[in-house]
Amino acid sequence: MSKELENKDLTNDKRVIIRTVNLKKEYAKKDVVTRALVGVDVEIYAKEFISIMGPSGSGKSTFFNMIGGLDSPSSGRVFIDEVDVAQLSAPELAFLRCRKIGYIFQSYNLIQYQTALENVTTPMAFAGVPTDDARKRGMELLDLVGLKERWFHRPIEMSGGQQQRVAIARSMANNPQILLCDEPTANLDHHTGQDILDILERVNAEKGVTIICATHDYRMMDMCDRLIWIRDGGVDRIASRDEVNIQLSNIEGEDA
Amino acid sequence: MIDLEIKKQPRLGLKRVIQLTVNGIKYRFFRSLVTMVVITVAIAFLMNSGVESLIKREVNQYSSEQIANERLAIFWLAKLKNAGTVDSHIEELSQLDKQSDKFKEFMAFAQVKDTIEIHQEIIKAANYLNFFNSMNYGNRRRLVQQATQSRIFDYLQPPEKQESFFATLSEIRSVSLPKEEEGIDPEESFKGFLGSWPSLKASIQKAILAKEQAILNLSQQHKDAELLELLLNNQGFLQDIRNAGFMISDADYQTVVEQSTDIANCRILEKSISGLKMKQRLASQFDQHPKDITTRFLWDEVFQSNDDVEWYITVAEEEQVLSKGQYTAETVVELAESKERFASLSESLKESRIKNSKNSFLGLGERMGWLLLVSLVVCGVGIANAMLMTVTERFREIATLKCLGALDSFIMTIFVLEAALLGTIGGIFGVILGLIIGVGRMNVALGNVVWTAMQPKELIIASLIAVVAGIVLAVLAAIYPALKASRLAPMEAMRIE
Numbered sequence A: 001m002s003k004e005l006e007n008k009d010l011t012n013d014k015r016v017i018i019r020t021v022n023l024k025k026e027y028a029k030k031d032v033v034t035r036a037l038v039g040v041d042v043e044i045y046a047k048e049f050i051s052i053m054g055p056s057g058s059g060k061s062t063f064f065n066m067i068g069g070l071d072s073p074s075s076g077r078v079f080i081d082e083v084d085v086a087q088l089s090a091p092e093l094a095f096l097r098c099r100k101i102g103y104i105f106q107s108y109n110l111i112q113y114q115t116a117l118e119n120v121t122t123p124m125a126f127a128g129v130p131t132d133d134a135r136k137r138g139m140e141l142l143d144l145v146g147l148k149e150r151w152f153h154r155p156i157e158m159s160g161g162q163q164q165r166v167a168i169a170r171s172m173a174n175n176p177q178i179l180l181c182d183e184p185t186a187n188l189d190h191h192t193g194q195d196i197l198d199i200l201e202r203v204n205a206e207k208g209v210t211i212i213c214a215t216h217d218y219r220m221m222d223m224c225d226r227l228i229w230i231r232d233g234g235v236d237r238i239a240s241r242d243e244v245n246i247q248l249s250n251i252e253g254e255d256a
Numbered sequence B: 001m002i003d004l005e006i007k008k009q010p011r012l013g014l015k016r017v018i019q020l021t022v023n024g025i026k027y028r029f030f031r032s033l034v035t036m037v038v039i040t041v042a043i044a045f046l047m048n049s050g051v052e053s054l055i056k057r058e059v060n061q062y063s064s065e066q067i068a069n070e071r072l073a074i075f076w077l078a079k080l081k082n083a084g085t086v087d088s089h090i091e092e093l094s095q096l097d098k099q100s101d102k103f104k105e106f107m108a109f110a111q112v113k114d115t116i117e118i119h120q121e122i123i124k125a126a127n128y129l130n131f132f133n134s135m136n137y138g139n140r141r142r143l144v145q146q147a148t149q150s151r152i153f154d155y156l157q158p159p160e161k162q163e164s165f166f167a168t169l170s171e172i173r174s175v176s177l178p179k180e181e182e183g184i185d186p187e188e189s190f191k192g193f194l195g196s197w198p199s200l201k202a203s204i205q206k207a208i209l210a211k212e213q214a215i216l217n218l219s220q221q222h223k224d225a226e227l228l229e230l231l232l233n234n235q236g237f238l239q240d241i242r243n244a245g246f247m248i249s250d251a252d253y254q255t256v257v258e259q260s261t262d263i264a265n266c267r268i269l270e271k272s273i274s275g276l277k278m279k280q281r282l283a284s285q286f287d288q289h290p291k292d293i294t295t296r297f298l299w300d301e302v303f304q305s306n307d308d309v310e311w312y313i314t315v316a317e318e319e320q321v322l323s324k325g326q327y328t329a330e331t332v333v334e335l336a337e338s339k340e341r342f343a344s345l346s347e348s349l350k351e352s353r354i355k356n357s358k359n360s361f362l363g364l365g366e367r368m369g370w371l372l373l374v375s376l377v378v379c380g381v382g383i384a385n386a387m388l389m390t391v392t393e394r395f396r397e398i399a400t401l402k403c404l405g406a407l408d409s410f411i412m413t414i415f416v417l418e419a420a421l422l423g424t425i426g427g428i429f430g431v432i433l434g435l436i437i438g439v440g441r442m443n444v445a446l447g448n449v450v451w452t453a454m455q456p457k458e459l460i461i462a463s464l465i466a467v468v469a470g471i472v473l474a475v476l477a478a479i480y481p482a483l484k485a486s487r488l489a490p491m492e493a494m495r496i497e
């Protein structure tokens, strides 16, 4: 597909979109200090599809929150397109969250009292998009995730998979350059999870959105460009898909 | 084409904010309803206390004015018989304006010129008397022994008595002299007053003596005729009264004469059952024991309906205790009605009396002021609690909204708006509820006079204040948690649960 090639031309334009420098995060609760991140240095390129893997409690969500500007690090820096997130004022942070980054959570986090369409149009309202345009674009996005017919449903009237699809549509509302996903398929069954992964892959391929996905789901290995393993709050290993596939086939070969 | 230029987020339009807020309230309808009910109850309580105090005060004022009016004849009958005492003069004169006829009359009898000074002195005397009267018996005993009323001032004339008085006063912590003038030590002003007391007392006594003389002259002039007779039948009596030095306006005299007629009529009617014959006939007609036929029975039972009164008049004329055609049933029933109205006014006055209504919060009485304050605090705490719950249970939603690009000010706005909305609705319902309960309760306690005495303007102002109080309390209670929630980073907010 020519269009896909044009959008995902990683070799020519290896532009760093997210960079972390010695990123550390400690949670202090009374006397107990949990070191959730112990100094992470990574570079993520524009239009990449990154999987972050690691056992539960290894610090994936913490990392996710740091690079998404949702929480502040104990020390170290996060640069998004070479802008130091720590230097941004509250309204600038809001602007960043609104238009530059889309978030997808394990537990969907939809606004319970809004319909699917209202959920999708809320970020557009924050961005100042006129209501009619927002509705039109909201319907397009719902169509993209296959929920056009259910635009008037509220979250409680939808299944987990459907809610997550609404969340994806919402995260795409203001054409973000980065999509952050924190275990998007963890609460879903195998089949529904596959639907979500397919949508993410399509978004990455067709729109050239950088996707960073913390996950346990091994199917993710097949579609990502690079894998980052995190263990005990630090980067264990970074590998490209090709390397991983070779390894996998090796293991399979040995098993056979 | 990557573009990550970061700008400031625009503000959301008010319409959109309101829409989002109302949606939120609708969705959490039950929760919002509970919050609203809390506000309603709190404001109803506040409103109720306020309304009851206001109505009591109005009824008190209204009925005391009315009663004073209805008793004008009795007042003048007493005045033309009795010159009064020093204490009664102080009490009466201190309530008067210095331009009023009654005060001028006093000045003339006392033959004093400086109106302003004597008026001030009398008011001081009344305040000090009030101070001694509101003191408990033990303290008063310690301070002035057995002396009461203006004799206290006499008792305190010798310097050594004053010395021990002030020494004892400084020992009693719960009692302190009223402050008469700004910047002047209360002790000094009381000493000053005691110094001028003998001359004030002399003036009042002079007025009393002059009045006694005037009364004596009047009665000699009319050969000891009964006052009531004179008021009713002697055309020249008004002039005689004025000549004697009393001041009465034409209108007041007119009222006095009218009321005297009623008084005379009542006396005649009451006298008509003094004979045994009448009592027996009444007893058999109304199935009562003759011993129970009293004047009270006459007014309360017989003079209530036209039929009964007509029967009574016929019988009385037969028995020749009333002359023929002297009374119609209507006049008698009217008399009974006005007597009843007077009784109910007195009852209202008694019920609506508020202790210490002078110099306390809004003139509502100390206890009522306290109650209002306490209800305001209860109200505030209740609303604060409800709003705190509403905000804390929405931390997750706040975090999500912030992830979607909501400004801190937007988060603040929706909570303040929600609080204001709930405060307004709850406030309005609370005011209506408090008004209904307050007016209803007062109607039961004080009677129908409530409807005439009530001043809609005051109640409307009170209602507005109560609604505004509801809004302000709700908003104040929401500001702190909302501010806290909006300042947090999204993930910190999500963690609090």
Ligand SMILES: Nc1ncnc2c1ncn2[C@@H]1O[C@H](COP(=O)(O)OP(=O)(O)O)[C@@H](O)[C@H]1O
Pocket: A027, A028, A029, A034, A035, A036, A054, A055, A056, A057, A058, A059, A060, A061, A062, A063, B495
């Ligand atoms: N709010 C918190 N307070 C204290 N410790 C926390 C908090 N959030 C996460 N942690 C700890 O930080 C470590 C990393 O957690 P997390 O990033 O959620 O891991 P993952 O997403 O990979 O499961 C864990 O040990 C976890 O217990």
Ligand SMILES: [Mg+2]
Pocket: A060, A061, A182, A183
């Ligand atoms: Mg996690």
